[in-house]
Amino acid sequence: MLDIQKIRADFPILAQKVNGKPLVYFDNGATSQKPQVVLDAITKYYKEINANIHRGVHTLSQLATDAYEEARRKIQNHIHAQFAHEVIFTSGTTHSINAVANGFASILKAGDEVLVSALEHHSNIVPWQMLCERTGATLKVIPMNEQGELILSEYDSLLSEKTKMVAVNHISNALGTINPIEYMIEKAHQVGAAILIDGAQATPHLKPDVIALDCDFYVFSGHKICGPTGVGILYGKEEWLQKLPPYQGGGEMIATVSFEKTTYADLPHKFEAGTPNIEAGIVLGTAIDYLNGIGFQNIATYEQRLLEYATAKLLEIEGLKIYGTAKEKTSVISFNLEGIHPYDVGTIIDKLGIAVRTGHHCAQPIMDFYKIPGTIRASFAFYNTTDEIDIFVEALKKAQKMLL
Incomplete structure (x- = not known):
């Protein structure tokens, strides 16, 4: 088992606040954060x-x-x-x-x-x-x-x-x-x-x-x-x-x-x-x-837990659709909230300190296949936690109420 709090202490940026809220960084697919040793x-x-x-x-x-x-x-x-x-x-x-x-x-x-x-x-x-x-x-x-x-x-x-x-x-x-x-x-x-x-x-x-x-x-x-x-x-x-x-x-x-x-x-x-x-x-x-030093098998096991936990929590939100449900996948979830543009959701939850990616993710043919303008993408790393996922889910619910 990974000591997540010890790992998180290696990443100075994770301790900061964004818009007055603790940073929840779920844009790891775009770029990862850097440990102090780096x-x-x-x-x-x-x-x-x-x-x-x-x-x-x-x-x-x-x-x-x-x-x-x-x-x-x-x-x-x-x-x-x-x-x-x-x-x-x-x-x-x-x-x-x-x-x-x-x-x-x-x-x-x-x-x-x-x-x-x-x-x-x-x-x-x-x-x-x-x-x-x-x-x-x-x-x-x-x-x-x-x-x-x-x-x-x-x-x-x-x-x-x-x-x-x-x-x-x-x-x-x-x-x-x-x-x-x-x-x-x-x-x-x-x-x-x-x-x-x-x-x-x-x-x-x-x-x-x-x-x-x-x-x-x-x-x-x-x-x-x-x-x-x-x-x-x-x-x-x-x-x-x-x-x-x-x-x-x-x-x-x-x-x-x-x-x-x-x-x-x-x-x-x-x-x-x-x-x-x-x-x-x-x-x-x-x-x-x-x-x-952390171990890639340890990373894979932990991130799989994050993926399963986040998937279950997100699917509890009415009107949320996940794109990409392959049997074999890693800790990335692309989704939309019915009737709401992904950019609007991303903008609101940013005010709550949460960083996700919105848009076509430099993969426009995928979006064309699904006939959508883009998605909200949450991509998790080994330094993320289930507590952060809970904060994320509550922020999405708040954004949904504001935008519908």
């Missing part, structure tokens, strides 16, 4: 070893380089990658997906197909649309059902020898659906397609094992796993990273440069042009250490 690590970097990396012979540069590469190894071990050079630092999930999509422009041709799912965040739709426009490939969509689950029989039918890439999220940011990616990876490989897994919403709740999954690419963001903003990870199998051209050109990613020809550096540096977000990369390692 805040201290940010300060420590800038106070003690701030320097550019990989380029200097002086002591600070060497210390910063060592800390940055140690963070890479931590991430390698965390996701169980075979090699550290398969771990590429990026600015976030969006950057990671765009790097892969850009690389596939040198592989795809007219008539090839890219599959995405109906559950995707815009960041896992738009780059593939842009890729298809550039190459003449066709984008196809794996449909979903009313429960917010992918229709796997349709996925099987869409796969063919024309399929060159499948891009699917591990967990839906809008609905919390956990997709059967093991099955999807196996099926994609049977037709010779590569597969990219968007793990932005999954990594706060579980530890991906990229070798066991056998995915070709796995991407995620640091700020959703208690780390800083502006840093993310692109994991790619070595053979794919060797095959793809670099996404950006500049310093660090080169072996030699002349006005006649440039040759590229070895992995991982081929994909890490320019000065990186050094502090954030180092501190992402600190955040991962913190979460592993």
